[in-house]
Amino acid sequence: MDFVFGENSAPALLEAKRADLGCLAEAVEALGTEPGWGTLQDVAEALPAAVSADLAVIMVREDASPGRLHLASASGLSGRDLGRLAFEPFTVSQARTVVASAAGNVLALELGIRWARGILLRDGGAVGMLYVGSRTRRRPLDEELALLKEVADALGPLVARLDRRPARLRRRASALARQTGLNGGGRVGNLRAREVQILELYGDGLTTSEIAELLVISPHTVRTHVRNALRRLEVHSRDDAVGRLREWQVMRVLERPGSRSQGSR
Numbered sequence: 187m188d189f190v191f192g193e194n195s196a197p198a199l200l201e202a203k204r205a206d207l208g209c210l211a212e213a214v215e216a217l218g219t220e221p222g223w224g225t226l227q228d229v230a231e232a233l234p235a236a237v238s239a240d241l242a243v244i245m246v247r248e249d250a251s252p253g254r255l256h257l258a259s260a261s262g263l264s265g266r267d268l269g270r271l272a273f274e275p276f277t278v279s280q281a282r283t284v285v286a287s288a289a290g291n292v293l294a295l296e297l298g299i300r301w302a303r304g305i306l307l308r309d310g311g312a313v314g315m316l317y318v319g320s321r322t323r324r325r326p327l328d329e330e331l332a333l334l335k336e337v338a339d340a341l342g343p344l345v346a347r348l349d350r351r352p353a354r355l356r357r358r359a360s361a362l363a364r365q366t367g368l369n370g371g372g373r374v375g376n377l378r379a380r381e382v383q384i385l386e387l388y389g390d391g392l393t394t395s396e397i398a399e400l401l402v403i404s405p406h407t408v409r410t411h412v413r414n415a416l417r418r419l420e421v422h423s424r425d426d427a428v429g430r431l432r433e434w435q436v437m438r439v440l441e442r443p444g445s446r447s448q449g450s451r
C-alpha cells in the first residue's frame with residue numbers, strides 16, 4: 187500500500203507517518219493472509235494514527251437476512267460507547283444514513299465526534315462499514331482521506347471472507363465489549379494481550395528490534411502497540427506504561443485469596 191506526503195512536510199512528521207502507514211499496510215496484509223477477528227482489530231488499531239483521526243470502528247454485516255451490521259473491531263472508544271455499539275446492531279439503512287451524513291449523523295453526536303467519515307465496505311453488495319472520527323479540530327489531509335478510501339476498498343473482499351453468521355457476530359461484539367474493560371478490569375485491564383506482552387519485554391530490558399525479532403513482527407508494529415497502550419493507560423512514556431503495568435500486576439497478586447497480605451489482615 188503506497189502513500190506519500192508532500193515534499194514540504196516536516197521530516198519528523200514524515201518519519202512518524204511512514205511508521206504509522208507501515209503498520210496499517212501490515213495489518214491489512216495480515217488480514218488477507220490470516221482472516222480473523224484479531225487481524226481485523228489490528229487494522230482498527232492502526233487506522234487512527236495513519237489517517238490523523240481519534241477513533242476507528244469496523245462493523246460487519248450478517249450473511250443472513252436482514253443483514254444487520256455488528257461491531258467487529260474498534261479503537262479509541264470508551265467502554266460505555268463500545269458497550270452501546272456492541273449490543274445495538276445497525277440496520278443497513280442506518281449504516282447508509284451514517285455514510286451519507288458524515289459528522290451530522292446521530293452516531294457522531296452520541297460519540298461526541300466533531301468530524302467523521304463513514305464508508306461502506308463492499309464485495310458485490312455491502313458487507314460492512316468503516317467509520318473514523320475525531321473529537322478535536324484535527325482533520326485528515328486529502329491524501330489521508332484517499333488512503334482511507336483505499337483501505338475500505340481493500341477491506342471489503344477481506345471482510346466478506348470472515349465468519350459472518352449472526353450468532354458468530356453477536357459473540358464477537360460481546361467479546362469485544364468485555365475485553366475492553368466493561369467487566370471492571372480498569373485501564374490496565376483494558377490492554378490487549380500483545381500490548382501487555384510487549385510492555386513486559388521492554389520491562390525485561392529488550393530493545394524494539396529484539397522484541398520485533400522475538401515476536402516475528404516489524405519494529406513499526408511494536409511501536410504501534412506501545413502507542414495504543416499509552417493511550418489506554420493515559421500516560422505519556424513507555425517507562426510510565428511499564429511501571430503502571432507492573433504495579434497493577436503486583437496488586438493483582440496481593441489481592442488473590444491466600445496471599446501474604448490477605449493472610450495478615
